[in-house]
Amino acid sequence: MAIKLYGDPLSPAAQRVRVALEEKELHYEFEYVDLSSGQHKKEPFISLNPFGVVPVLQDGDLTLFESRAVTQYIAQKYADKGTPLVPNDPKKQAIVTVWREVESQSFDAAASKISFELVVKPKLGMPVDESTVAAQEGKLASVLDIYESRLSASKYIGGDAYSLADLHHLPIINSLFHTKFKALFQARPHVSAWCEDILARPAWKKVVETMKH
Numbered sequence: 001m002a003i004k005l006y007g008d009p010l011s012p013a014a015q016r017v018r019v020a021l022e023e024k025e026l027h028y029e030f031e032y033v034d035l036s037s038g039q040h041k042k043e044p045f046i047s048l049n050p051f052g053v054v055p056v057l058q059d060g061d062l063t064l065f066e067s068r069a070v071t072q073y074i075a076q077k078y079a080d081k082g083t084p085l086v087p088n089d090p091k092k093q094a095i096v097t098v099w100r101e102v103e104s105q106s107f108d109a110a111a112s113k114i115s116f117e118l119v120v121k122p123k124l125g126m127p128v129d130e131s132t133v134a135a136q137e138g139k140l141a142s143v144l145d146i147y148e149s150r151l152s153a154s155k156y157i158g159g160d161a162y163s164l165a166d167l168h169h170l171p172i173i174n175s176l177f178h179t180k181f182k183a184l185f186q187a188r189p190h191v192s193a194w195c196e197d198i199l200a201r202p203a204w205k206k207v208v209e210t211m212k213h
Contacts, residue, residue, distance in 0.1 A: 003028035006048060007055035008035050009210045012112070012171035013067040014055040018210065019170055020071040022203035024082035030210075068104060071164055083203070085164045096158035099150075099165035102143075103157075108172060110139035115175040141184060144191055151190035156198075166198050174199060174208070 005021065005028050007014030021028050033039050033054050041052040048056040049065040056063060057070045059077070064070045075085035087093045113136045117128050150157060158165030173195055176182060186192045198204065 004031055004058040005029070005055055006031045006033050006045065006058075008033055011035070011054050012115070012175065013053070015171040015174075015207050015211075016067040016168055017055050017057060017070045017074070018207045019167055019201075019203050020074045020085065020164070022206050023085060023167065023201075024074055024078045026074070026078060026081065068100065068164075068168060071167065075164055083162065085162075085167065087159065087161065087163065092159055096163045096165045099158040100168060103165060103168045106143050107140070107147075107169065110136040110143060111172045111176060114140065114179075114181060115172050118179045118181070119175050137181075137184075140181070144184060144188055147191050147194075148188040151194050155194075157194065162198070162201075166194075170198060170204050170207075174204075 003021070003026060005014070005017060007017070007030070009015075009030075009032075018030075033045055035054070039045060040049075040054055045056070046052055048058075048063055051065070053065070055067060055070065056065045057073075058064075059073075062073075064073055071085070079086070087096060114133055117130075117133050121128050147157065154160060156162050156166050157169070173185070176185070177195070177199070185195050
């Protein structure tokens with residue numbers, strides 16, 4: 001049975017799952033969910049995810065939501081395909097898990113709020129809350145300072161090999177690179193080199209192409 005991914009091409013969470021599927025070179029069907037009309041809050045989508053948010057992945061008889069849980073499933077279920085995204089060694093796997101948590105709890109907590117204000121709101125014709133942007137800027141800068149130290153000793157955020165810990169950052173980094181906050185990343189040499197590396201991955205470039213349609 002075909003893998004189906006329900007989402008919106010512009011949703012960072014959907015992009016996160018899409019790039020994992022692309023890294024694994026998996027064939028999948030993309031089912032567009034129109035967020036602007038509230039399709040994600042109605043049947044039949046609400047039966048797939050009762051929280052009414054994208055994305056949702058269906059793989060045979062399995063239905064999953066929460067993008068980071070979905071990418072973990074993809075990495076493990078299809079471990080023998082495409083790019084390895086989770087190390088086999090328990091210690092290395094634990095380190096990747098630590099940095100996946102950092103992405104979710106520290107990086108994304110600040111960066112996604114900035115992205116929403118500077119990228120999403122203007123597209124929706126909503127006013128930008130500059131106080132929110134200012135409040136989150138310092139938090140993001142502090143996280144990137146830690147990343148700069150980490151990446152001075154490790155090629156990737158989770159270790160010497162590209163992993164889910166890096167992949168999970170891609171949608172929001174890409175989004176912020178279209179704003180003045182690109183300079184915040186580029187001011188840190190190791191962070192800048194890391195961003196350039198992961199944003200240039202062929203799997204991510206395929207996902208970027210889907211955003212244009």
